[in-house]
Amino acid sequence: IHGxxxxxxDAAYNQQLSQKRAEAVETYxxxxxxxxQFSFSTKGFGEREPAAPNDNxxxxxxxxxxxxxIIPKEA
Known part of the structure; x- marks a missing residue:
């Protein structure tokens, strides 16, 4: 789960926010x-991997x- x-x-704040965002989804x-019954891992990326330019x-x-x-378990 990537946030x-x-x-x-602030970049440091955004890093923490992205991690908390991912953890909130995991908790949900x-x-x-x-x-x-599933395994989850979380990682915050902050502002480093934008999906779109941050211009508007x-x-x-x-x-x-x-x-x-989602990664399926090996059989």
Whole structure:
């Protein structure tokens, strides 16, 4: 579970925010959706991997996101 932010504000704050964003999704999946039979890992990327240029509010909103990468278990 990867957390991301836009480039507004302090880079260190954005790094922490992106990690907390990823952890919040993990908590939701485990506690609210009961997916404790799955393994999750989280990583915050801060503002380092934007999905769009941070040149306007619409694009900055696209960068405030969480991405999930699903890797199937080997058989």
């Amino acid at each position: 991301h932010t836009d480039n507004q504000g 999946l485990l506690e609210e959706q009961g997916l404790d 509010e619409e694009n900055r909103a696209k960068n405030r996101r969480v991405e999930m990468i």
